[in-house]
Amino acid sequence: MGGEESTDGDLLDAYPFLVRTAVVSGAGAAEGAPFDYTAPIPEPGRPSGTGRHPTAGPATPAPYDYAADEGAGAGAKGSPSGPLGWAQARGRALRAVVRPLPPVRLPFADALGAALAAPLEALTDLPAFDTSAMDGWAVSGPGPWRIGPARPDNSDQLLAGRGSTVPLPDGTAVRIATGAQLPPGATAVLRREDGGVRRDRNGAELLHDRGGNPLEQGRDIRPRGQECRTGEPLLPQGTTVTPAVLGLAAAAGCDLLTVHRRPTVELLVLGDELLDSGLPGAGRTRDALSPLLPPWLRAHGARISAVRRVGDDLGLLRDALRRSPADVVVTTGGTAAGPVDYLHRALAEVGAELLVDGVRVRPGHPMLLAVLPPVEGRDGPRHLVGLPGNPLAAVAGVVTLAEPLLRALAGFPRTATYLVEAAVPLPGHPTDTRLLPVVLPERGAVPLAFDGPAMLRGLALAEGLAVVPPGGVAAGTRVEVLEVPAG
Ligand SMILES: Nc1nc2c(c(=O)[nH]1)N[C@H]1C(S)=C(S)[C@@H](COP(=O)(O)OP(=O)(O)OC[C@H]3O[C@@H](n4cnc5c(N)ncnc54)[C@H](O)[C@@H]3O)O[C@H]1N2
Numbered sequence: 195m196g197g198e199e200s201t202d203g204d205l206l207d208a209y210p211f212l213v214r215t216a217v218v219s220g221a222g223a224a225e226g227a228p229f230d231y232t233a234p235i236p237e238p239g240r241p242s243g244t245g246r247h248p249t250a251g252p253a254t255p256a257p258y259d260y261a262a263d264e265g266a267g268a269g270a271k272g273s274p275s276g277p278l279g280w281a282q283a284r285g286r287a288l289r290a291v292v293r294p295l296p297p298v299r300l301p302f303a304d305a306l307g308a309a310l311a312a313p314l315e316a317l318t319d320l321p322a323f324d325t326s327a328m329d330g331w332a333v334s335g336p337g338p339w340r341i342g343p344a345r346p347d348n349s350d351q352l353l354a355g356r357g358s359t360v361p362l363p364d365g366t367a368v369r370i371a372t373g374a375q376l377p378p379g380a381t382a383v384l385r386r387e388d389g390g391v392r393r394d395r396n397g398a399e400l401l402h403d404r405g406g407n408p409l410e411q412g413r414d415i416r417p418r419g420q421e422c423r424t425g426e427p428l429l430p431q432g433t434t435v436t437p438a439v440l441g442l443a444a445a446a447g448c449d450l451l452t453v454h455r456r457p458t459v460e461l462l463v464l465g466d467e468l469l470d471s472g473l474p475g476a477g478r479t480r481d482a483l484s485p486l487l488p489p490w491l492r493a494h495g496a497r498i499s500a501v502r503r504v505g506d507d508l509g510l511l512r513d514a515l516r517r518s519p520a521d522v523v524v525t526t527g528g529t530a531a532g533p534v535d536y537l538h539r540a541l542a543e544v545g546a547e548l549l550v551d552g553v554r555v556r557p558g559h560p561m562l563l564a565v566l567p568p569v570e571g572r573d574g575p576r577h578l579v580g581l582p583g584n585p586l587a588a589v590a591g592v593v594t595l596a597e598p599l600l601r602a603l604a605g606f607p608r609t610a611t612y613l614v615e616a617a618v619p620l621p622g623h624p625t626d627t628r629l630l631p632v633v634l635p636e637r638g639a640v641p642l643a644f645d646g647p648a649m650l651r652g653l654a655l656a657e658g659l660a661v662v663p664p665g666g667v668a669a670g671t672r673v674e675v676l677e678v679p680a681g
């Protein structure tokens with residue numbers, strides 16, 4: 195993230211309206227008008243630090259401690275006493291999971307993206323045999339070396355994939371390819387470009403070392419077990435199975451991987467006004483969340499079992515919640531108190547237990563987390579994450595509640611925290627945490643415009659979401675930045 199030579203500077207210079215104009219002065223305020231959660235509207239032209247935007251705030255915010263103050267702000271079962279703080283809500287989502295989902299043994303393609311449920315152990319020494327690291331000759335003892343006579347097992351040329359148990363006598367050499375198993379008695383490999391072959395007067399081939407340095411014992415040999423020994427742990431439990439992990443597991447002799455089962459997620463997209471394709475208009479809005487959420491949730495370990503649109507109907511929603519076989523049901527919309535916002539009622543009617551009912555975060559404050567009652571024929575708890583309908587607010591719900599919950603179920607370690615300096619003052623909400631789409635050029639986090647709860651334009655360009663504590667922070671303050679998945 196950030197740090198390296200990037201094009202962000204050029205991009206922001208070319209399109210200044212992309213930068214949040216309340217923070218970075220410049221032209222384009224109209225197009226880039228920032229979403230302002232707070233009353234006094236900033237007055238243009240006033241120097242910074244005079245009330246134009248909040249610059250106060252701790253010099254370095256304390257890292258969020260998700261384990262902190264559990265219990266505060268929550269009441270009895272099914273009735274959290276009010277919105278939780280942002281870090282507290284994340285902690286609640288994390289601890290909603292008692293243990294990760296059970297281990298399964300899966301072939302490589304199915305294990306990709308899951309977390310190892312046990313350390314990955316080598317089933318072999320690696321390399322499994324002494325191997326030539328170069329094309330050339332395997333030699334025995336000091337040179338020059340005689341090539342031949344013919345070897346009894348026809349191993350006059352040792353190619354990769356072919357071993358030989360015929361020892362190489364002292365003072366002799368045999369051609370060898372990179373990756374081939376060395377014959378017993380070989381003491382080094384002479385590279386092809388360093389070898390000169392001449393015939394002696396009896397017609398026998400003699401190999402000379404024309405390389406600059408003396409050929410010391412072991413040169414260009416990869417000894418058996420150089421990388422690992424049989425039974426050695428290669429990767430700890432909890433490691434994400436990446437393409438590189440698949441390669442290592444294959445090299446180490448594995449055919450199946452022991453990983454935590456990934457949580458299944460059923461995504462229920464609520465809203466009669468939503469369109470699946472074509473142009474919005476006449477009161478209809480394109481559904482932006484069906485394309486956005488599945489890959490985002492997958493990046494945190496989810497397996498999307500279904501994406502379904504549910505009309506604004508209490509009965510339909512209640513039945514969908516009752517029956518879903520998924521480990522986690524994610525809903526979008528219907529969290530607020532509008533005339534067709536049925537989520538709370540549906541949850542009450544199915545007997546769900548609310549763990550989080552509102553979070554002091556902007557956008558996204560009506561987000562919620564609940565435990566759904568068991569479904570017949572299915573073991574294990576079911577959870578529900580209720581995301582607000584406004585798209586950026588829904589993303590705030592993902593990073594606050596869905597991500598810790600899914601990662602805990604999938605057996606991943608906690609999300610890594612990045613602390614990045616604010617390049618400019620980052621505006622905050624007076625009392626709530628604020629999640630702000632930012633780019634991360636070398637100079638630090640720069641907030642993007644078009645950051646309103648119903649907008650995705652800032653997020654689509656963002657390299658992260660800055661976690662801005664209440665009141666905002668001054669330039670130079672280090673803030674936590676959450677990753678925005680790339681794919
Ligand atoms: N009286 C109040 N009204 C609202 C409050 C409040 O505190 N008091 N909070 C506002 C905030 S903040 C949010 S966020 C929303 C949350 O609303 P819901 O979760 O009930 O969502 P909906 O009402 O269903 O939709 C809100 C908005 O988002 C659009 N939407 C919904 N789904 C999608 C989708 N898949 N793709 C694109 N856009 C979507 C929907 O059309 C609405 O425009 O409530 C505020 N109101």
Ligand code: MOO
Pocket residue numbers: 555556557558559560582584587647648
């Ligand atoms: O907080 Mo709402 O969740 O701003 O869009």
